[in-house]
Amino acid sequence: MNEQLADWIAKDKAYCWHPFTAQDTWTASEHEPLMLVSGDGVWLEDAHGKRYIDGNSSIWTNIHGHAHPQLNAAISAQLAKVAHTSFLGYSHPLAAELSARLAEFFPNSSLSRTFFSDDGSTAIECALKMALQYRMQTGQPERCEFVAFINCYHGDTMGAASLGGVEAFFSRFRKFGMTVRFVRDLDELRALEGLDRVAGVVIEPLVQGVNQIHVWPQGMLSELREFTQEQGIHLILDEVMTGFGRTGTMFACQQEQVVPDFLCLAKGLTAGYLPMAATMVREEIYDGFSGERENAFYYGHSYTANPLGCAAALASLDLFTSDQVLELLPAKINHLQQALQQLADSHPEVWQTRQCGMIAGIELRQADGSPYPQALRIGEKVCLAAREFGLLTRPVLDTIVFLPPLSITSEEIDLSFAAIAQGITAVLSDGRKNNTIE
Ligand SMILES: *Cc1c(COP(=O)(O)O)cnc(C)c1O
DSSP, X not given: OOHHHHHHHHHHHHHOOOTTOOHHHHHSTTOOOXXXXXXXXXXXXXXXXXXXXXXXXXXXXXXXOBTOHHHHHHHXXXXXXXXXXXXXXXXXXXXXXXXXHHHHTSGGGXXXXXXXXXXXXXXXXXXXXXXXXXXXXTTOTTOOEEEEETTOOOOSSHHHHHTOOOHHHHGGGGGGSOOEEEESSHHHHHTOSOGGGEEEEEEOSSEESTTTSEEOOTTXXXXXXXXXXXXXXXXXXXXXXXXXXXXXXXXXXXXGTOOOSEEEEOGGGGTTSSOOEEEEEOHHHHHTTOSSGGGSXXXXXXXXXXXXXXXXXXXXXXXXXXXXXXXHHHHHHHHHHHHHHHHHHHOTTEEEEEEETTEEEEEEOOTTSOOOOGGGOHHHHHHHHHHHTTEEOOEETTEEEEOOOTTOOHHHHHHHHHHHHHHHIIIIIHHHHTTOOO
């Protein structure tokens, strides 16, 4: 290891604190953190000059690949003008353009208003606060509870975390948050008592990412829309992960012709270049904040509608059109499906594969169908092994997540799956032979 790299690693271990990370393991002397220094298309390069396919789109954010000339140019052009100006008391051209462009995706001005914030959690946070304040200002203060789905994930800020259904992440904080009831599915929602106290139902449409790529049954979303409408409950869609083409359409909700009351967008909004989020609402929600001055939505972040983020988002939307991103997806989704099938056919350790558009999960289990003991950390080991073969991704438990930039080619999908296959073999087949597991 060269001196420069050793110095970066020493500083990281001494001064950084990483998300969702057991720091003792991270800072252990035998652990060499992967230092990523550059990117080009779906490829990332580390400080040793080794190249990897970015198999999880840099934590589900990247859409058109890294260092894309048009995205870089759009951000640079804005940077030469001004990096940031306040959206509190002022406006700027790109935010005006971007909100108009986002509204165009929804027919008849059905989701006409966009409130900008910084990341997925704050997009949810805004929706929750708006939903509660709307009820207070429209004579329904008793509607102050939320319903979420078991094992869902909506972010880590306090409000978003109180909706979180993953016990390991969120149970410690339950008592500090909002009143949220959790249901497994639509039937459990229908059976809930006190639905007249519910302000909104929050769901990740079509697929729950952090819940090991759990795909909802087809039609569930449109039924949920119908039911919430009947009950006077707002439907809050978390498309932080599914938005911007990930599922095969621009937004997941379009696959079931659903328009929610709140739509939360983040990760792919800037194509994975800058932190920015949007909460889109129906005009009637927005109208609930009119009238008295104190009816305003007293909420905002310093970097709301950051011009660099808006520049990236607008350039990304342009690329969707000029590069025919959505038009090219069906062939890629098909190729991904075949790659998953082949992997499952050739590796008995693959218990199940799940796919929604360009989002895939590969769940590994023991031969008898029971999960591996969690202490073995099989998913983590397989991803680490796949890294040696040129693929970066992270598991959720023992499900290997493959969620590449939409710009990935069929050849690059094949390279990724070769790395996953080699990773599985290295950890499970060779490991069993060498008696290094169990
Ligand atoms: C990532 C994610 C979030 C949180 O977004 P952050 O930008 O990490 O705050 C919320 N919901 C879903 C579905 C996500 O995948």
